[in-house]
Amino acid sequence: MTSPNLTIPSRLARRRAATAENQRPAWEEPPSVPGRLSKGVILGLVVLAVTFPLYVVVVTSLSSTEAVTRAGGLVVVPRELTLSAYVQLLSGGVVTKALMVSMGVTVIGTLFSLVITVLAAYGLSRPGSLLHRPLLFVVLLTFLFGPGIIPSYLLVSSFGLIDSYASLILPTAISAFNLIVMRSFFMGIPGELIDSARVDGASEFGILTRIVMPLSKAVVAVVGLFYAVSYWNAFFNALLYLNDNNKWPLQLVLRTYIVQAQQLPAGAGGIVTSPGMNLAPAPTLAIKMAIVVIAVLPVLLAYPFIQRHFTKGVIIGAVKG
Known part of the structure; x- marks a missing residue:
């Protein structure tokens, strides 16, 4: 027969457990039907x-x-x-050329930015790399101090990049935020893997391409999406550095034609007669909305394929290191 004194602690424990369960925070309670x-x-x-x-x-x-x-x-x-607005815009006029410029700048700029960001992030993530702490401090300073519009314009002008497509890529080729995220992700890779490859005679470039990059597909995909969206949506650099309207990207055409309600330059397209299909001129409002759809569509198509990498690529990379 169990002594009553021996059951008292168990009863107290059950009461405390019940009290603790009743006093759980509201966010730990199971959701109600309402x-x-x-x-x-x-x-x-x-x-x-x-x-x-x-x-x-x-x-x-x-x-x-x-x-x-x-x-x-x-x-x-x-x-x-009717598709008259899209046919009229994509018939070889200003919008068609601006679309090609935006696509070229986005593809080339994203690849270039990814390459230099990966190289810089890997170098800054290695504890024994030369001057990695002073260089990291300089990168972090860019979060607090920006160069300003006039110094940036003078710098671009001194390199002879005014009215060139390079002015849309080089001034924003690397983002400090993306660099820090990628560096933090690289620092989370086990050092034993890198040490074992170094013992086997692998060079630093071989370690980066054969070990680090295959393990970093998530963060590279997310950072690449960030760069691509940034290049695709950018218009301010084009407004500052491009004097030739024929070199405008799509976003600057969108800003000029829709936000400022200005007329498109000559050659923006007209009545297009396709084989077997006659299309009447599209209304002005339909053309404006068609430009918006063309500008938004690539980003909407890209996000679903990269979304599954967001948690692993950005959150993990931002927390570690």
């Missing part, structure tokens, strides 16, 4: 607030002159859909 419903409603409203404007822009860009006139502006209910 809580789940409210979360669903809020999430649905957020999704609607994000997708509805995009839907209106796409529908308006596909609308005819009669549909835009009948709606009195932006079209919500699709009627008389």
Whole structure:
């Protein structure tokens, strides 16, 4: 028979456990039915607030002159859909050339920025590298102090880069934030792997290409997306350094034509007659919305493929080191 004195501690322990369970923080409690419903409603409203404007822009860009006139502006209910706005813009005029410029700058700039960021991050992540601490301090200073517009313009002008495509890439070729994130990720790679490769006679470049890079696909993909979006959306450098309208990227055309409501330069496209299909001129509002869709579409297509790398590439890289 169990003594009553021996059961007292167990009863006290059970009471304390029950009290602790009843006093759990609110965020540890299982969600209630009203809580789940409210979360669903809020999430649905957020999704609607994000997708509805995009839907209106796409529908308006596909609308005819009669549909835009009948709606009195932006079209919500699709009627008389046509591709005349896209055909007119992509018929070899200013928008077509600006699109090619943006694509070229984005591809070349992203590759160039990734190469120098990987090399700099790997060098700064090695404890024995030459002057890695002073160089890291200089990189961190750029978070606090910016060069300013006039010094940047004078520097670009002194190198003879005014009115050249290089002025859209070199001034923003490396981001201190992306460099720090990639360096932190590299520092999280086990040093035993690098030491074993060094013992086997591998060079630093071989260690980087054969060991570090295969383990860093996530952070490289995310940083590459950051660079690509930055180059694709950039317009201010083009506004500062490009005097020739024929060299404008797509975002500067978007800013000039839609935000400032200016007319596109000559050669922006016109009535296009395709074999077997006659298209009437698109309304001005449809052309504006079509430019917005063309400018947004590449980013929307790229994000789903890189999204799965965000947690591993950015959060892990930002916490470690």
